[in-house]
Amino acid sequence: MPLDLPLECPIRLSNVFKSFGSIRAVDGLDLDVPAGSCLGLLGPNGAGKSTTMRLLTGQAIADSGDLEVLGFELPKQSKSARARMGLVPQLDNLDVDVSVEENLKVSARLYRVKDIPAAVDRALDLARLTDRRKDAVDELSGGMRRRMLLARGLIHDPDLILLDEPTVGLDPQIRTQIWTLIDDLRSRGKTVLMSTHYIEEAERLADDIAVMAHGKIIARGKPSDLVTEFAGELTAEVYGPPDRLTEVRALADAEGLRSRPAGPAVAIVGADRDRHTFIPPEAVWRAASLEDVFVLLTGEEAE
Numbered sequence: 001m002p003l004d005l006p007l008e009c010p011i012r013l014s015n016v017f018k019s020f021g022s023i024r025a026v027d028g029l030d031l032d033v034p035a036g037s038c039l040g041l042l043g044p045n046g047a048g049k050s051t052t053m054r055l056l057t058g059q060a061i062a063d064s065g066d067l068e069v070l071g072f073e074l075p076k077q078s079k080s081a082r083a084r085m086g087l088v089p090q091l092d093n094l095d096v097d098v099s100v101e102e103n104l105k106v107s108a109r110l111y112r113v114k115d116i117p118a119a120v121d122r123a124l125d126l127a128r129l130t131d132r133r134k135d136a137v138d139e140l141s142g143g144m145r146r147r148m149l150l151a152r153g154l155i156h157d158p159d160l161i162l163l164d165e166p167t168v169g170l171d172p173q174i175r176t177q178i179w180t181l182i183d184d185l186r187s188r189g190k191t192v193l194m195s196t197h198y199i200e201e202a203e204r205l206a207d208d209i210a211v212m213a214h215g216k217i218i219a220r221g222k223p224s225d226l227v228t229e230f231a232g233e234l235t236a237e238v239y240g241p242p243d244r245l246t247e248v249r250a251l252a253d254a255e256g257l258r259s260r261p262a263g264p265a266v267a268i269v270g271a272d273r274d275r276h277t278f279i280p281p282e283a284v285w286r287a288a289s290l291e292d293v294f295v296l297l298t299g300e301e302a303e
């Protein structure tokens with residue numbers, strides 16, 4: 001029996017914990033994903049994103065906490081939930097010996113899709129793989145395989161889709177292709193939970209971003225709101241030799257400003273040209289960015 005709750009949030013997690021031995025992969029996670037929106041779960045490697053995804057699909061079982069997907073309670077009703085969601089895993093686990101089409105047919109049967117030929121055609125079209133349908137999966141390029149994973153995860157036309165690092169390791173050009181496919185899903189009103197450690201990906205695709213680190217959500221909001229809240233309006237970048245950068249960071253510290261290394265420069269976040277006179281006139285002022293937020297909140301370098 002589905003819980004008697006409104007489905008405005010197809011995903012609801014409350015105070016969820018999951019450890020592997022002494023590692024707390026998910027550490028008191030609260031997360032809800034409103035229907036029809038794309039939530040970007042943005043966090044560095046090891047933040048607990050994939051574990052969260054696996055808890056949602058029933059591939060892993062939480063130690064404690066409340067988990068609800070599409071009105072189904074997990075892990076008890078994970079089979080029912082799983083049947084109605086689409087999953088695109090981080091790791092490529094395609095069957096390489098058989099054709100693209102055959103792979104999709106197998107998935108369609110697993111999901112008990114009624115009209116299999118129609119579902120296969122639709123998935124091929126969505127992944128722009130119609131002209132490769134007869135090819136064996138191991139003849140596909142990396143980008144095509146990733147599109148194929150998407151097609152397979154969406155074979156039953158689910159309303160809720162989980163994308164775990166959909167473009168990790170892909171060339172920028174191929175990444176853009178995948179983004180177009182994800183945009184398609186969004187414009188069809190699907191609910192998407194997408195994990196990523198690429199800031200640009202979250203910024204480009206997500207309506208709302210949840211920044212995850214050490215198994216928790218540490219900030220949540222629209223990309224532009226997160227920037228305003230945590231990094232203000234302007235960031236000053238000061239270039240110089242390492243000694244000078246160390247000195248500038250110390251000055252920033254003394255003024256209570258947060259700074260971070262940014263390639264050959266130091267980025268000073270939340271600075272004000274008039275008030276913070278230690279910032280040299282040659283500093284480059286730019287709009288504060290989500291990258292500033294990410295680095296400040298997670299302490300990790302951006303990718």
Ligand SMILES: Nc1ncnc2c1ncn2[C@@H]1O[C@H](COP(=O)(O)OP(=O)(O)O)[C@@H](O)[C@H]1O
Nearest residue numbers: 020023025043044045046047048049050051052
């Ligand atoms: N099956 C597992 N066994 C042991 N440790 C795991 C397992 N899965 C994940 N972890 C650990 O849990 C933490 C979170 O991992 P993961 O959820 O994969 O993070 P992310 O997807 O954000 O990179 C990491 O420290 C990882 O090494």
Ligand SMILES: [Mg+2]
Nearest residue numbers: 049050090165
């Ligand atoms: Mg992961």
